[in-house]
Amino acid sequence: MAGSSRSSSRTPSRQRGVSAAARGAAASQGALRAQVSAATNLTAGIRFPEQAALSPAERMYQEARERLRPVSPRAPGPVGPSPAEREYRDARQGLRPVSPRVPQPVGPSPAEREFQQARQNLRPAVPKLRPDLPEMIAQHGPDGRTYYFRPGDVYAMPLRNNGRTLGTVFPVDRHDEHADRRWARQLNPGSQVQSIHPTTDQVVGVFPTKLNGRLHQAVYASAHADPHEFAVNIPLTSGVRLPPGAVTHVLADGTRTTTIGVNGATYAKIVASNDYFQQAARGMPNAPLVLLSCEAAAPGGNAAASFTQHLPGLGTRPVVAGTHSVVLDHDNTGAHLGVDHPGYFVQTNPNGRFR
Numbered sequence: 620m621a622g623s624s625r626s627s628s629r630t631p632s633r634q635r636g637v638s639a640a641a642r643g644a645a646a647s648q649g650a651l652r653a654q655v656s657a658a659t660n661l662t663a664g665i666r667f668p669e670q671a672a673l674s675p676a677e678r679m680y681q682e683a684r685e686r687l688r689p690v691s692p693r694a695p696g697p698v699g700p701s702p703a704e705r706e707y708r709d710a711r712q713g714l715r716p717v718s719p720r721v722p723q724p725v726g727p728s729p730a731e732r733e734f735q736q737a738r739q740n741l742r743p744a745v746p747k748l749r750p751d752l753p754e755m756i757a758q759h760g761p762d763g764r765t766y767y768f769r770p771g772d773v774y775a776m777p778l779r780n781n782g783r784t785l786g787t788v789f790p791v792d793r794h795d796e797h798a799d800r801r802w803a804r805q806l807n808p809g810s811q812v813q814s815i816h817p818t819t820d821q822v823v824g825v826f827p828t829k830l831n832g833r834l835h836q837a838v839y840a841s842a843h844a845d846p847h848e849f850a851v852n853i854p855l856t857s858g859v860r861l862p863p864g865a866v867t868h869v870l871a872d873g874t875r876t877t878t879i880g881v882n883g884a885t886y887a888k889i890v891a892s893n894d895y896f897q898q899a900a901r902g903m904p905n906a907p908l909v910l911l912s913c914e915a916a917a918p919g920g921n922a923a924a925s926f927t928q929h930l931p932g933l934g935t936r937p938v939v940a941g942t943h944s945v946v947l948d949h950d951n952t953g954a955h956l957g958v959d960h961p962g963y964f965v966q967t968n969p970n971g972r973f974r
Contacts, residue, residue: 756885766853766879770892774852774876777895778803778839783902786839787895788911789851791878792868799841799911802947805954806835812964815946815957822948823960829973830907830939830964834956837909838899838936840890844912846920849886852876883925891931900932905974907937909956909964911947916940916965927967937971939964 673681700708727735756768776796778785780803788799811831814823830837843850852868855875868876881889890896900908910916915923923940927933943962948955958964 756881756888766877768853770889772853773889773893774854774874775893775895776800778841778899780804780806780835784895784898785835785837786841786899787890787893788839788841789849789889791843791850791852795841795843798947802949802954803839805949807953808832808835810834810953811955813946813948813955813957814960814963815948817944817959820946820948822957826963828964830909830956833906834909834954836903837907838896838903839909839911840893840896841911842886844910844915844922846914846917847922848880848882849912849915849922849926850878850880851886851889852878883922883927884929886922887926887929887931890926900936905936907939907971907973908933910938910940911945911956912940913944914942916942916967918942923967933968933971935970935972937973938967940967941965
């Protein structure tokens with residue numbers, strides 16, 4: 620059994636050797652054919668299938684297709700407008716353009732005009748007074764109280780002549796609101812500076828002064844005064860309790876005010892901040908400034924002198940004030956400026972020049 624086993628194990632080895640030799644010879648022949656084919660560019664031994672013949676129907680289809688000529692595509696022609704469209708177009712061309720209608724301005728109604736006029740006459744509301752603000756002025760009133768106000772809070776009205784603003788008046792009662800403005804309206808080139816008898820109000824004489832003939836071209840600041848201070852009215856804020864005996868006024872516009880006295884320096888701030896005075900000063904830069912205040916330049920007093928010293932932007936504009944009571948007089952020739960005899964008008968700034 621052992622010998623049979625060895626004999627059977629040798630037989631497959633001989634068969635594998637023959638097969639390898641055969642495969643090597645075949646590979647050599649294949650390589651040789653490939654070299655010959657590459658060198659001669661021949662395809663010997665390769666067979667290609669022949670093309671199948673066309674059927675009668677296919678030949679008929681190809682012949683008919685070859686006889687056909689290509690047909691160019693038909694381009695669509697323009698389509699004209701219809702008769703209705705032509706009629707509409709002709710009618711539209713005949714129309715003229717219509718300009719848009721401009722609306723006419725509509726004026727305010729009587730009620731609106733009345734409201735606008737009333738609104739223009741309103742003065743700005745007085746804000747809550749604060750003494751800690753630097754622009755505030757502290758001043759003692761006749762009732763002993765200390766009042767704090769701004770220069771623009773002082774009640775004032777314009778003085779005008781023929782549409783020109785000549786200055787301002789600081790009324791303390793309703794008489795001042797009318798008398799000073801009526802006097803300013805009547806000034807003319809014939810207005811003169813007069814000396815008035817203090818008891819009879821008769822004209823004693825006419826002062827030979829450069830103000831004669833130019834009173835209608837002067838700048839004015841009108842306020843009650845004495846040798847030491849000027850009187851102005853300031854509005855009372857709501858809720859202020861005045862002590863017994865305090866003087867108050869209700870002005871023409873319904874404003875409740877109280878009168879206080881201010882020195883010349885404070886009065887200069889009030890006048891300088893007044894819009895009416897500024898209008899007059901800008902309109903007449905070289906005109907003299909006349910203080911319509913009684914006794915402002917009285918000997919021993921300093922009201923007018925302090926005012927002149929502290930008024931900003933004065934330059935060389937002359938300032939004139941009366942030594943005694945100042946009289947706003949008028950007759951059939953116009954308005955005149957007077958001072959009680961033996962008083963006179965004095966220029967408070969020697970460097971001022973009449974031009």
